[in-house]
Amino acid sequence: xxxxxxxxxxxxxxxxxxxxxxxxxxxxxxxxxxxxxxxxxxxxxxxxxxxxxxxxxxxxxxxxxxxxxxxxxxxxxxxxxxxxxxxxxxxxxxxxxxxxxxxxxxxxxxxxxxxxxxxxxxxxxxxxxxxxxxxxxxxxxxxxxxxxxxxxxxxxxxxxxxxxxxxxxxxxxxxxxxxxxxxxxxxxxxxxxxxxxxxxxxxxxxxxxxxxxxxxxxxxxxxxxxxxxxxxxxxxxxxxxxxxxxxxxxxxxxxxxxxxxxxxxxxxxxxxxxxxxxxxxxxxxxxxxxxxxxxxxxxxxxxxxxxxxxxxxxxxxxxxxxxxxxxxxxxxxxxxxxxxxxxxxxxxxxxxxxxxxxxxxxxxxxxxxxxxxxxxxxxxxxxxxxxxxxxxxxxxxxxxxxxxxxxxxxxxxxxxxxxxxxxxxxxxxxxxxxxxxxxxxxxxxxxxxxxxxxxxxxxxxxxxxxxxxxxxxxxxxxxxxxxxxxxxxxxxxxxxxxxxxxxxxxxxxxxxxxxxxxxxxxxxxxxxxxxxxxxxxxxxxxxxxxxxxxxxxxxxxxxxxxxxxxxxxxxxxxxxxxxxxxxxxxxxxxxxxxxxxxxxxxxxxxxxxxxxxxxxxxxxxxxxxxxxxxxxxxxxxxxxxxxxxxxxxxxxxxxxxxxxxxxxxxxxxxxxxxxxxxxxxxxxxxxxxxxxxxx
Numbered sequence: 180x181x182x183x184x185x186x187x188x189x190x191x192x193x194x195x196x197x198x199x200x201x202x203x204x205x206x207x208x209x210x211x212x213x214x215x216x217x218x219x220x221x222x223x224x225x226x227x228x229x230x231x232x233x234x235x236x237x238x239x240x241x242x243x244x245x246x247x248x249x250x251x252x253x254x255x256x257x258x259x260x261x262x263x264x265x266x267x268x269x270x271x272x273x274x275x276x277x278x279x280x281x282x283x284x285x286x287x288x289x290x291x292x293x294x295x296x297x298x299x300x301x302x303x304x305x306x307x308x309x310x311x312x313x314x315x316x317x318x319x320x321x322x323x324x325x326x327x328x329x330x331x332x333x334x335x336x337x338x339x340x341x342x343x344x345x346x347x348x349x350x351x352x353x354x355x356x357x358x359x360x361x362x363x364x365x366x367x368x369x370x371x372x373x374x375x376x377x378x379x380x381x382x383x384x385x386x387x388x389x390x391x392x393x394x395x396x397x398x399x400x401x402x403x404x405x406x407x408x409x410x411x412x413x414x415x416x417x418x419x420x421x422x423x424x425x426x427x428x429x430x431x432x433x434x435x436x437x438x439x440x441x442x443x444x445x446x447x448x449x450x451x452x453x454x455x456x457x458x459x460x461x462x463x464x465x466x467x468x469x470x471x472x473x474x475x476x477x478x479x480x481x482x483x484x485x486x487x488x489x490x491x492x493x494x495x496x497x498x499x500x501x502x503x504x505x506x507x508x509x510x511x512x513x514x515x516x517x518x519x520x521x522x523x524x525x526x527x528x529x530x531x532x533x534x535x536x537x538x539x540x541x542x543x544x545x546x547x548x549x550x551x552x553x554x555x556x557x558x559x560x561x562x563x564x565x566x567x568x569x570x571x572x573x574x575x576x577x578x579x580x581x582x583x584x585x586x587x588x589x590x591x592x593x594x595x596x597x598x599x600x601x602x603x604x605x606x607x608x609x610x611x612x613x614x615x616x617x618x619x620x621x622x623x624x625x626x627x628x629x630x631x632x633x634x635x636x637x638x639x640x641x642x643x644x645x646x647x648x649x650x651x652x653x654x655x656x657x658x659x660x661x662x663x664x665x666x667x668x669x670x671x672x673x674x675x676x677x678x679x680x681x682x683x684x685x686x687x688x689x690x691x692x693x694x695x696x697x698x699x700x701x702x703x704x705x706x707x708x709x710x711x712x713x714x715x716x717x718x719x720x721x722x723x724x725x726x727x728x729x730x731x732x733x734x735x736x737x738x739x740x741x742x743x744x745x746x747x748x749x750x751x752x753x754x755x756x757x758x759x760x761x762x763x764x765x766x767x768x769x770x771x772x773x774x775x776x777x778x779x780x781x782x783x784x785x786x787x788x789x790x791x792x793x794x795x796x797x798x799x800x801x802x803x804x805x806x807x808x809x810x811x812x813x814x815x816x817x818x819x820x821x822x823x824x825x826x827x828x829x830x831x832x833x834x835x836x837x838x839x840x841x842x843x844x845x846x847x848x849x850x851x852x853x854x855x856x857x858x859x860x861x862x863x864x865x866x867x868x869x870x871x872x873x874x
Contacts, residue, residue, distance in 0.1 A: 216282030331392035342380025396437025408432030418478025504614025512606030528623035546625030550579035550586030552652025582626020609648025616640035781812025787820035
């Protein structure tokens, strides 16, 4: 009996029906690999006599989008991508998922493998049994976890920013200090309603983080259990705790929900039950199991920790003020709204009524350190952060002024190993200084806003404590992040491009985690325009300009002096700088190296296309150079790079026509004759003549 997803094996005349395949290609930056993999797959399919349509998900948006009719008639789908691609539209079809480098290096093998690939949703009720094929090389499971975390953080950021800023604005314009309630807003005022809207945003951020971590792992069936699990984690009353588990609990529930759903999908069910598995059975079973597990198993230890930490702190009130301040600062900074943070805060707040305001003074100094420190870090070492992280950093600075420590959560969730220790060190320093100086706080709130409104005793030392703590956090953060990046660059690359961008989210404030978004991409209106009508940029390329003027004789070098990849990238960056379009060569180099660290841009066929999206350049610029001996670039086919293009575009340029030209370049490089002409060109002018073929 033939499986519904099996390729049709012929009609009444006994002849085999022509195989119809689909493919989706995508890479984290969407500049080169996406289009080269598409071209290679198309060429391989044509040579094998197979019909293939390839959807590309690049920086210019989704092009050649697969329609419902395409999917209905397809015999299999190849996903060659290093970022999440929505698979919900492929239920009931054979789906092979690999890294984008596999689409470039082994297209014929993928076409053969997809014929026997597992059916998406078959036997598992709505999703693939495995999140990634093993064909893409090592490290895939780790890469999936990282992409899932980045996905959750990216969706959480708008809730943190909107909620935090609305709360801060309402407190500044409508609040006043109160010994019992801290900064309070009259119940019947306009600003109370603004504050309540902000609180809703903050309340939602934790389940959003959990839900989209789960979604990236287990697809749509994991979204509901992830979000409900995150809500439970953040609601301590459900498991007899005065404080919820906060964002750390949300990360735990997100991963538990995602992997629980993957496990449930592997359970074999009758064919009649398969359609209801992803929309009814899996969400209900996973939500119930995860919720009860958290309440009865994980929640009890959290409640125990809260109670015993409170008792322990009560026994330390007579000890050294410096030691107590450091401990409270460590606790305040650890989980930012979680049980450890809440224990320290409520301990200090409870002592205000007894006349002891110094303990709350220690807490008040530590509370703003995390958002202020993380925001400061994004300013002093911009090259370590994406555009969205830098924008989030500005919002964190604003929230820090108002004592909203949650402003640092996106940074802690994205890089916990680097950010949490830095936060704790800065918090401990601020708390210890405030304790030594005898800083007092008359209201249960923290941050500079409390001092401005007159609730702080010892204002000068309070600000000194906050400033020193924030600087310590910022310097420690950039040091640890920089060390992490250096370590990543020095690690061997396994399996070619295989991971997301090491940043929170792709391009611009509204983007989601590059390499992490599980949401489907939509094609821009321009992508749907008929291909027969060339754009003005393409027409220019046919004239004297090469690649619409992005590549000129000034950015061409016949022979590189460098013998290794890192120095070659630096030499290429200096070549681009000769145009006057580079305002920070070092940042351009570091951005390109970070892209190499998460996956080589050595594409095989003796080609490398290092690329960077960075505001280190003022406008798009492309360079080309040759290496007679070749440079080891980590290409999967083992070839050394002899033809090297370096592409750099500013962050704001994503989606412009220049990326369409660069896509044409990537496809053209798959033409053997074109590459041979590039290698044989004797000088810069001849090289430009060859490159004018790209149109």
